[in-house]
Amino acid sequence: MRIKLTKKKLYTHLILGLVWSGFGVIYILLNDENVNWLGIGFIAIGLFDILHYVYDSKHQYLLIENGVIRKNILYGFKNKIDIDDIHQIKSEGGNYILKSDLNTFKIDPGLIEKNSLEDLNKFLKDLDLPSDKNFLTS
Structure with a gap:
């Protein structure tokens, strides 16, 4: 049996990921420096949140099978x-x-x-x- 996460919890990671990635892209576009570490950092955080959304969407919250209750957490x-x-x-x-x-x-x-x-x-x-x-x- 799979116990599902709320849509709010799932979409929070997706929205945060898109926002952080958007900040990173805007920072890179508006900054004239050759190396934009801050923008790259924002994009990395955004990608992590998007990956968290994908993982949670696929695995959900709990899995009950074979005599075990398992929490599907990324870490x-x-x-x-x-x-x-x-x-x-x-x-x-x-x-x-x-x-x-x-x-x-x-x-x-x-x-x-x-x-x-x-x-x-x-x-x-x-x-x-x-x-x-x-x-x-x-």
């Missing part, structure tokens, strides 16, 4: 948890916190598309956890 290391190892699901500061003996996995529901959030809530509610260990079932 970072702690991005998965085994479903069988989850012993508690709680809500803290607006985030979902999935706890196992070895690690903690944080999900930001504000980044999730409405239909996907309903699917995620149903999936988490159906996990075999006591009601005092799963805030969605209480």
Whole structure:
């Protein structure tokens, strides 16, 4: 199951990438120097944001398959948890916190598309956890 990002989150990276790249091109065109490091830097930042948009569009936010919940992030290391190892699901500061003996996995529901959030809530509610260990079932 793929849990999708909101369109707002996706398009933010695209718009920022285009704006930064636009600043870089304008800076290069208006500056008379031979080497335009600042303009090249703006374009590089813009390209990174555009690549981030492409990556997020393709992979989305979460992937639930083969007994693992994996966060599809462009950078970072702690991005998965085994479903069988989850012993508690709680809500803290607006985030979902999935706890196992070895690690903690944080999900930001504000980044999730409405239909996907309903699917995620149903999936988490159906996990075999006591009601005092799963805030969605209480």
